[in-house]
Amino acid sequence: xxxxxxxxxxxxxxxxxxxxxxxxxxxxxxxxxxxxxxxxxxxxxxxxxxxxxxxxxxxxxxxxxxxxxxxxxxxxxxxxxxxxxxxxxxxxxxxxxxxxxxxxxxxxxxxxxx
Amino acid sequence: xxxxxxxxxxxxxxxxxxxxxxxxxxxxxxxxxxxxxxxxxxxxxxxxxxxxxxxxxxxxxxxxxxxxxxxxxxxxxxxxxxxxxxxxxxxxxxxxxxxxxxxxxxxxxxxxxxxxx
Numbered sequence: 001x002x003x004x005x006x007x008x009x010x011x012x013x014x015x016x017x018x019x020x021x022x023x024x025x026x027x028x029x030x031x032x033x034x035x036x037x038x039x040x041x042x043x044x045x046x047x048x049x050x051x052x053x054x055x056x057x058x059x060x061x062x063x064x065x066x067x068x069x070x071x072x073x074x075x076x077x078x079x080x081x082x083x084x085x086x087x088x089x090x091x092x093x094x095x096x097x098x099x100x101x102x103x104x105x106x107x108x109x110x111x112x113x114x
Numbered sequence: 115x116x117x118x119x120x121x122x123x124x125x126x127x128x129x130x131x132x133x134x135x136x137x138x139x140x141x142x143x144x145x146x147x148x149x150x151x152x153x154x155x156x157x158x159x160x161x162x163x164x165x166x167x168x169x170x171x172x173x174x175x176x177x178x179x180x181x182x183x184x185x186x187x188x189x190x191x192x193x194x195x196x197x198x199x200x201x202x203x204x205x206x207x208x209x210x211x212x213x214x215x216x217x218x219x220x221x222x223x224x225x226x227x228x229x230x231x
Contacts, residue, residue: 031216031217033217033218033219035221040123040223041223041224042118042120042205042207042221042222042223042224043159043205043207043219043221044221045218045219045220048216048217048218050215050216050217056216058218088157090159092159092219094217096217097209097215097216097217098145098147098209098215098217100147100164100166101217102149102161102164103149103161103217103219104161105151105158105159107157107158108157108158
C-alpha cells in the first residue's frame, strides 16, 4: 500500500515549456486535490476532483489544467510554464468529503521554472 | 469568506516543555472540520489531529491536543513534552461545511516550531 505517490519529484522547466504531474493513489479514494505551496504561505488549492471523470477549480487555477480519467490518477498539466509557477506541488486524496477523514498527501513535486 | 489565521511565524520551545500554536478561523458554516498537519524539513505533510465543529470534547492524539474554543473561533494546537523531532512547520486547516461537499481544505500560513535541547 503505497498511499499517494507523485511523479516526478523534481523538475526544472524553461518558460513556455509544458509538463504533466502525475498523482496516483491506491486507497480507492473518491476525492483528490492539487495544492501548491509557496514560501511563507500555506497550501493553496489549484484544482480538485470529487470522483472519476469530474474536476473543478480551486483557489488558484489559472495556468493549470487537470484530468481524472481513472479513479486512482489525477493529472496536473502546465501548458505554458511561467516563473510564477515555481513552487512545490502537493497532491492529496480522501475517502469522503466530511467527518473524521483527513486528506492523505503525496511527497510533493518541486518545480522550478526558469 | 472562509479564512485561517496563524499569527506566529516562528516559535521556540525548550525540550520537554509544552507549547501552544495559535490558530483562528472565520467561517459562516455551522458544520466544519479543523485539522493540524506537521511538515518536517523533509517536506511531507503529516496529519496530526482533527476537531469537528460539533465535537463537545477537545480532540487529543498522544502528545497532541486541540484547544477548541468555538465562540472565539480558535483551534490552538498544544504539544506536550516537546521533543527534538517536533521541530517542523505546523499548519492549521479548515474543511468547509457539508453544504460544499467537496472536502476542500483552507490552510493557514503555518508556524515554524524549533525545539531547543
